Amino acid sequence: MYTLYTSPGTAGMMVHQLLIELGAPYEMHLLDIKAGDQRKPEYLALNPNGVVPTLVIDGKPRTESSALVMLLAERHPEGGFAPAPGDAARDDYLEWMLILAHSLQPAYRLWFYPSDLGDVDHDAIKAGARAKIEKTWDRVEARLSDGRPYMLGDAVSALDFYTLMLMRWSRNMPKPATTWTHLAAFAARMKQRPSWRRLYELEGLTEWA
Numbered sequence: 001m002y003t004l005y006t007s008p009g010t011a012g013m014m015v016h017q018l019l020i021e022l023g024a025p026y027e028m029h030l031l032d033i034k035a036g037d038q039r040k041p042e043y044l045a046l047n048p049n050g051v052v053p054t055l056v057i058d059g060k061p062r063t064e065s066s067a068l069v070m071l072l073a074e075r076h077p078e079g080g081f082a083p084a085p086g087d088a089a090r091d092d093y094l095e096w097m098l099i100l101a102h103s104l105q106p107a108y109r110l111w112f113y114p115s116d117l118g119d120v121d122h123d124a125i126k127a128g129a130r131a132k133i134e135k136t137w138d139r140v141e142a143r144l145s146d147g148r149p150y151m152l153g154d155a156v157s158a159l160d161f162y163t164l165m166l167m168r169w170s171r172n173m174p175k176p177a178t179t180w181t182h183l184a185a186f187a188a189r190m191k192q193r194p195s196w197r198r199l200y201e202l203e204g205l206t207e208w209a
């Protein structure tokens, strides 16, 4: 049994979608991050950074959404969402998971939370974050332009749920990720999955369905 602490539409989305895809037993606690639930002492005891998501695995709270999807994919190899060690696709998988985790997701963080850097020029921070986000989408578009349906080729992996979630975050930005042709086709393909619809129902989401 897993316990997921998340908030609708946040970085917990891909963890939640993977749990649904895997049919893994879990219970979910939805936090109201606008109300500051993530800064309450009882939650900080689980996640000292005061962010969502947190996934309790075997009684131990684990954090960092990218690590959580990698952990889940490896704990449930029957799902086929992570290439096994020795599989040639694993090199691409690890490289791209970390590109998303180290470049793209932190740039989004600065776009949405420029105050993380303190009392500095928030417009300048956001402009820099936007440029980095768009540059990464250029790279993903180039990767998908050989006609591959998913990031690693023919097989869906945890990387695709990550890509989809990050694409969704751009929906109200000046240049949404769906502006790129192959990215738009990728999102349309991924949104066909029943787990996406279920995720929307369970998190009470309506837009970008």
Ligand SMILES: N[C@@H](CCC(=O)N[C@@H](CS)C(=O)NCC(=O)O)C(=O)O
Binding pocket: 009, 010, 011, 012, 033, 038, 050, 051, 052, 053, 063, 064, 065, 066, 109
């Ligand atoms: N690196 C963390 C970042 C998590 C993060 O930034 N979560 C946001 C929502 S997407 C959050 O909790 N925001 C509330 C806050 O920072 O107060 C992860 O991937 O788990």
